[in-house]
Amino acid sequence: MMLSGWGRHPRMECTVSRPRDLREILTAAQNKRVIARGNGRAYGDSALNPAGTIDMRGFSRILAFDQESGRVVAESGVLLADIIATFLPRGWFPAVTPGTKFVTIGGMIAADVHGKNHHKHGSFASFLDWMDVLCADGEVRRASRDENAELFHWTTGGMGLTGIILRAGFRLTPVETGWIRQRTVPARDLSAAMTVFEAEQAATYSVAWIDCLSTGRSTGRSLVMLGEHALAAELAPRQKSDPFAGKRRAGRRIPFDFPGFVLGPLTVKAFNTLYYHKGAWGAGEKLVDFDSYFYPLDAILEWNRIYGRRGFGQFQCVIPLAAAKAGLEALLAAIAKAGQGSFLAVLKRMGPQQSCFSFPMEGYTLALDFPVRRDTARLFAELERIAIDHGGRFYLAKDSFLTADRLRAADPRTPSFGTMRRQSRSIERFCSAQSERLDI
Amino acid sequence: MTGKTVLVLGARSDIAMAAAHCFAAAGYAVQLAARNAGSLADDVSDITIRYRVPVSLHEVDALAVESHAAFVDALPVLPDVAICAIGYMGDQAENERSVERTVAVLRSNFEGPASLFTILANRFADRGSGTLVGVSSVAGIRGRATNYVYGSAKAGFTAFLSGLRNRLAKQGVHVVTVLPGFVDTRMTAGMDLPAKLTAQPEEVGRAILAAVTKGRDVIYVRSIWRLIMLIIRHIPEAIFKRMKI
Numbered sequence: 001m002m003l004s005g006w007g008r009h010p011r012m013e014c015t016v017s018r019p020r021d022l023r024e025i026l027t028a029a030q031n032k033r034v035i036a037r038g039n040g041r042a043y044g045d046s047a048l049n050p051a052g053t054i055d056m057r058g059f060s061r062i063l064a065f066d067q068e069s070g071r072v073v074a075e076s077g078v079l080l081a082d083i084i085a086t087f088l089p090r091g092w093f094p095a096v097t098p099g100t101k102f103v104t105i106g107g108m109i110a111a112d113v114h115g116k117n118h119h120k121h122g123s124f125a126s127f128l129d130w131m132d133v134l135c136a137d138g139e140v141r142r143a144s145r146d147e148n149a150e151l152f153h154w155t156t157g158g159m160g161l162t163g164i165i166l167r168a169g170f171r172l173t174p175v176e177t178g179w180i181r182q183r184t185v186p187a188r189d190l191s192a193a194m195t196v197f198e199a200e201q202a203a204t205y206s207v208a209w210i211d212c213l214s215t216g217r218s219t220g221r222s223l224v225m226l227g228e229h230a231l232a233a234e235l236a237p238r239q240k241s242d243p244f245a246g247k248r249r250a251g252r253r254i255p256f257d258f259p260g261f262v263l264g265p266l267t268v269k270a271f272n273t274l275y276y277h278k279g280a281w282g283a284g285e286k287l288v289d290f291d292s293y294f295y296p297l298d299a300i301l302e303w304n305r306i307y308g309r310r311g312f313g314q315f316q317c318v319i320p321l322a323a324a325k326a327g328l329e330a331l332l333a334a335i336a337k338a339g340q341g342s343f344l345a346v347l348k349r350m351g352p353q354q355s356c357f358s359f360p361m362e363g364y365t366l367a368l369d370f371p372v373r374r375d376t377a378r379l380f381a382e383l384e385r386i387a388i389d390h391g392g393r394f395y396l397a398k399d400s401f402l403t404a405d406r407l408r409a410a411d412p413r414t415p416s417f418g419t420m421r422r423q424s425r426s427i428e429r430f431c432s433a434q435s436e437r438l439d440i
Numbered sequence: 441m442t443g444k445t446v447l448v449l450g451a452r453s454d455i456a457m458a459a460a461h462c463f464a465a466a467g468y469a470v471q472l473a474a475r476n477a478g479s480l481a482d483d484v485s486d487i488t489i490r491y492r493v494p495v496s497l498h499e500v501d502a503l504a505v506e507s508h509a510a511f512v513d514a515l516p517v518l519p520d521v522a523i524c525a526i527g528y529m530g531d532q533a534e535n536e537r538s539v540e541r542t543v544a545v546l547r548s549n550f551e552g553p554a555s556l557f558t559i560l561a562n563r564f565a566d567r568g569s570g571t572l573v574g575v576s577s578v579a580g581i582r583g584r585a586t587n588y589v590y591g592s593a594k595a596g597f598t599a600f601l602s603g604l605r606n607r608l609a610k611q612g613v614h615v616v617t618v619l620p621g622f623v624d625t626r627m628t629a630g631m632d633l634p635a636k637l638t639a640q641p642e643e644v645g646r647a648i649l650a651a652v653t654k655g656r657d658v659i660y661v662r663s664i665w666r667l668i669m670l671i672i673r674h675i676p677e678a679i680f681k682r683m684k685i
Contacts, residue, residue, distance in 0.1 A: 018629065061486035075482075086490050 003053060006304055007043035009311030009372045009400060012433060014048055018055040025134060025164060028054055035432040036164045038104030039079060042111065043314045044400025045433035046159055054164065056106055062086065063167065070172040071129065076106030076165045083172075084290075089244045092172035093229070093290070095127040099346075101295050106165040111397035112157035112358035116205035116227065116294070119197075119351035123360055124170075125156035131168035136429040140166060154420050157358030159396050161435055162426050178245035179230040180205070180293040186280035190220025190328055194364070197224065197349040204228050205293075208347040209279070211272040212335045212368055220332050222347060223279035227293055236287065245289035268342060297344075307371040312342075315380060316359075316367035316395040317387035318350055324364040327390030331366060331383060338379050342369040357417050359395040367398065377401055384410070396434065404439035414440060442467040447519035449473050449500060449556055450526035451480060454625035455575055458645030459523050464491035466649060471519060473498040473511070502526045502552025503544075512559050521652055522560050523573040524553045528590075529627055535589040542589050549593035554600050561604055561613065568612040571652050574601040575618045575644075578660070581669050584685055605657060616651045617658045620644050621665035637664060 004011040016037075017028035028034065034052035047053065059075035062082070070092045072083065080094060081101040087093070098113040107113075109131060114123045121127075130144035133155055141163075143152035155162045185200075187193035193208050200206055205227035214221050232243060239245075297303050304312070319327035328347075345368035352362040370376055380401035384394065393410045394402055408414050417440055421427035446463040448456045451472035460470050464487045472480055477497040484495045500511050512518075528548035535541045557572055564570030579587055580594030598617060605615035622628060622638040639661045647661045660666045675683070 020626065061482050062489045063482055063485050065489045082490075 003040075003048055004311065005040060005042045005044050005047065005400070007312045007314060007369075007372075007400060008304055008307070008309075009313060010045055010048075010433070011311075012045070012048050012050050014050050014053040016053045016055055018058050020058045022134070022140065022166070025054060026138065028052065029164075029429065033429055033431045034164075035430060035435075036076075036106060036110075036160045038077065038107030038110075039102050041100055041103045041107060043312075043398045045437065046111070046397055046399075047107075048433040049431060050433070056104065056164070059106075059166065064169075070174060071169060072172060073167065073169045074105050075167045076104060076109070076131075078105050079103070080105070080108065085246075087172055088175070088178050088290070089246060091174055091176065093175045093178075095171055095173040096121060096124040097294055099295065100298050102298060105168055105170070106160075107397075109156055109165055109168060110158060110160045111395075112355065112360075113397070114350065114360050116207045116348065118353075118360055119201060119206065119349045120204060122351065122353055123156075123355070123358055125355065125358065127171045127173075128156065129169040129171065131155065132166040133163040134166055135163040136425040150420075151424075153356045154417070157355055158417075159357075159434065160432065161421060161430050161440065162424065163430065175229045176232040177230045177235060177239070177243045178290045179235060179239055179243075179287050180227045180290055181230045181234065181285060182288050182293055183226045183285045184279055184283045185224045185226065186276070186283050187222045187224055189218055190222070190325070190332065193220060193222035193224055193347060194325060194349075197364075200224070200226055201349075206349060209275070210345045210347040210366070211276055212332060212342075212345045213269045213272055213339070214276075215336045219336070220328065220347075221276055223276065223283075225293075230287055234287070239287060245291065307369065310372045312369045312371045313376060313380060313400050314367060314369050314398040315383050315401075316365060316398040317383070317392040318359065318361055318363050318365040318395075319387060319390050319392040320361060320363040323390040323392075327387065327392060328364060328366060330386045330390070334379075334382055334386060335368070340370050340373075340379065342371075344369050356420075357413055359393065359397070361393070363392075365395075367395075381406075396438075399434065402438060404437070407438045407440070444520040445469040445471060445517055447471040447473060447498075447515065447522040447560075449522065449524045449553075450502070451477070451483075453525045453527065453627070454641040455620065455623060455644045456523065456525035457483060458641035459525065459573075459648050460487060460645075461490070461642075462645035462649040463521070464493045464495070467491075467493065468521070469494040469496075471496050471498055471515060473500040475499070475501050500556070502556070503547055505551065505555040508555050508559050512556075512563060518563055518567065518570075520569070521571045521573065522557070522564075523575065523648060524557060525575040526553050526556075527575065527577070527594075527627065529587070530590065532587050532589060545589050546593045546596075549590060550596040550600070553597055557600070557604065561608060561615075564613040565608055565611045570612075571614045571616060572601075572604065573616040573618060573648055573652060574598075575620065575648075576601065578619050578621050578665055578669055581619075582672055582680070586685070602658075614652075614655055616648070616656060618644070618648060618651070618661070619658065619665070619669075620661045621668070623661070637662065637668075 003014040019025040032052045035049040036054045036056050037047035056077040059077035062074045064073035097115045108124050112123045112125050141148050185196050203226040208222040208224040210222040348365050350360045353360040388410045446468040448460045451474040477499045487495045530545045576598040577594040579591035580598045583591050601617045622633045644661050651659045
């Protein structure tokens with residue numbers, strides 16, 4: 001069937017199987033190289049393989065839960081949305097969550113996702129106790145920090161290329177409510193935004209919406225949004241009746257593919273100006289439900305259709321702390337010059353991270369979408385070059401434009417990833433369109 | 441918790457499991473019955489953890505009709521709702537060649553379910569309450585060359601359900617006939633089904649719960665199927681027999 005990632009670019013005709021048990025996976029993976037796919041939220045071609053894409057959503061059972069410690073055991077196809085729906089009413093929330101809850105546990109491990117608390121709590125791997133991985137030799141191995149530790153560390157952030165993640169044990173974080181105390185701090189330019197991030201390192205959550213099209217003195221103007229889990233005592237009567245913010249809000253759906261002009265530079269510029277001033281006007285503290293705080297776009301189902309039929313790509317890099325300001329300035333200048341920034345641009349301070357191949361490192365990450373056009377590949381190449389010049393690297397879960405050369409220039413860990421792939425022979429059993437493109 | 445119990449027969453099927461989740465979410469205790477029931481232990485954990493309702497496993501073989509009374513007797517409580525999602529399509533081409541295959545399909549889809557529902561219907565009637573939900577098929581509305589063996593067994597089951605409903609209507613027992621069109625399940629895996637006509641198992645599960653709650657008689661999960669089957673029913677046989685559908 002025709003398949004793509006969330007960005008709807010590229011699209012490929014893939015042979016898809018949807019196994020329910022180990023035996024069915026082994027049958028589907030016989031005599032060919034395959035890639036596991038979760039809920040298809042990676043933007044590019046991470047979970048596409050024309051020869052064999054294995055849809056893991058049939059592995060959707062929650063196997064164990066300990067109310068005292070918040071430890072969960074779940075199959076890899078369980079959605080984060082189901083984890084939240086099940087455990088938030090019992091006072092437990094994901095310790096790390098990406099910007100959508102429509103991801104699977106397996107996908108979260110493979111991309112080693114980070115959230116708005118990365119500066120403080122690290123990536124998802126920090127809360128992962130163990131996982132069972134179907135390896136190249138057909139054996140299922142339990143991998144943890146103590147057992148098959150190499151496999152554990154390469155699989156977190158390994159983009160599904162070490163094997164197929166079957167189930168995992170991970171920890172949730174205790175919360176008193178499903179509400180977030182959000183504080184919005186307007187920052188008139190990039191330096192001001194970075195100053196806020198540096199000053200607010202103690203905040204549990206921090207993220208900034210950044211205006212990628214403003215130029216001159218207001219280059220990089222941002223709204224920094226800080227968040228804390230609200231305590232039960234902090235809720236107003238209106239929220240007290242719904243302490244875990246569980247009331248169903250119906251999702252809106254984008255009914256059709258928007259034509260290209262809707263996201264032209266003028267409309268985005270106008271939107272950004274309005275959004276900034278509205279945010280600056282309403283700056284200060286308020287209580288928002290967890291869905292609005294963590295997953296604002298999930299409320300608009302199929303929001304990827306606003307970029308039109310040709311789809312979009314997301315550029316996300318992280319620039320190390322020392323070079324962050326210069327790197328971000330150069331990136332913003334190139335984006336403004338191209339006049340193509342989208343209104344969904346995000347800036348975030350990341351904390352230190354130990355990992356074999358995961359994306360995060362201490363510094364600043366910038367993420368924004370570009371609708372796919374004729375010159376998009378050239379724009380990505382330019383942005384990638386700027387990031388590389390400043391010591392940056394790229395988030396493979398978002399990528400669809402990187403090349404093998406640029407990956408190696410950006411990430412000195414790439415050769416050891418390749419060595420691991422050859423030694424474990426996983427390279428003979430697992431590959432994606434992305435791993436082929438990047439030659440990893 | 442409602443204090444009510446649902447029995448799901450043929451629990452391994454996707455529709456059955458989806459229905460079990462929907463009823464558990466509504467507070468029903470769940471009895472999962474299937475062949476080789478022990479292999480559903482992970483599903484027991486899943487439903488128990490998600491919905492915090494009691495879940496139990498029960499061994500049943502649809503074809504072993506002589507064992508059905510004992511199976512019902514052994515249930516810890518007589519359920520309030522019993523859903524039969526036992527079904528087996530086989531391969532039409534094989535069914536045509538082999539009487540044995542044909543009989544296996546007829547027995548799995550008609551004899552077995554009818555036997556289980558006969559026993560449950562009588563118990564429900566004695567108690568004066570309960571709902572029986574039979575998952576039949578639109579394939580039973582008119583026999584087609586491509587799956588008439590399965591279709592005819594489902595036709596038998598559909599007629600059985602409507603007769604049962606008629607018989608029990610005044611005895612406090614309700615019977616729901618479910619005629620899902622295409623459903624995206626393991627049984628249809630690999631078939632090229634049109635997306636707009638194909639329901640997800642969860643949709644079927646929700647539709648069953650709603651039908652039980654509202655006391656509906658015959659449900660199609662996606663309403664377009666009511667129209668499609670209306671048309672198919674009215675094509676004159678002289679034309680129908682030459683059609684490729």
